[in-house]
Amino acid sequence: MDGLRALITLLGYTLAGQVLAHVSGLPIPGPVAGMVLLLVTLMIRGRVSAELERVSALTQRHLSLLFVPAGVGLMTHAAALRAEGAGLLVTLTVSTLLALGTTALILQRLRRGEST
């Protein structure tokens, strides 16, 4: 079926996620709700179709292409970036390094405890 069925699945769950997020009133993005719904479905069915596997691998390989149109929107924030670009960069660097180090240290400590 050339991936058409996988496309229908992904579009269907995207829409279902949006509807669920809207109806439930939970402040979560619709696509995230769709991801959870699909995960639950896969767990119940116990398998992934080869087609869905293929389409999902393709979207993951080129995931970064999909955020280019939104990222180009940075051009509309030129003034703000000129004013706070340096502060923003410092914040991002320090915060990202702390998150990376903390996560790795905790997991390493816990794994070591598990193997001994």
Place this chain on the structure above:
Amino acid sequence: MALWGWLWASPATAVPTALLLTLGCYVLALEIYQFAHRPALLHPAITAMAALIIILSAGKVPYRQYFDGAAFIHFLLGPATVALAVPLYRNLAHIRRLGPALALALVIGASVAVATAWLLGRMLHLSELTLRSLLPKSVTTPIAMGLAETLGGSPSLAAGIVLVTGVIGCLFAPVVYRLLRIRDPAVQGFALGVAAHGFGTAKAFEISPLAGAFASLGLGLTGLATALALPWISRALGL
């Protein structure tokens, strides 16, 4: 130049123009990235974005006009997020085995990412809009953009911030791991996925397939946990 203006005047020409420009810049950026042996600073999304911003600014095309044309690519973020359920499902065995350890590392790591960004941003006097767009910085872009909107930030600013976060994570991860003596590929991968989302995941796949699997796990779980928790937390704190 009259022809250039005409191209952007109606959807019949503006849509293919915007799509071709976006795809063209991305494919070229991908070629450059591979040719230069994949340095984190030359990530194709960054190069493509920079090229498009230069082209649009030079051609005096308003962002709105470009975005309306390229909206189809942007829309695909939704289904692509849904598709992340597949690698999550594939890694279920790992999640179950390492469950509690992963959960604890994830919750603390993701909290550190959000809390330090908020505190530092406050200390450095970033504007309210920037702060609200900054909170979901460690989450994969489609989720971050939705979250930024929910939190009262700017989705486009959030998308840019997420890109920069990913590059920073990939640039500094080798140094951090050497300093902290982190050698287990599963640990290296998971932390990259938690702190630096899709960029970190791509980097982890370069370490080893196992590191990559744990990174996609970290990416998916952080996205999910942050998406679920952040709106409640910000509401509870009255931000």
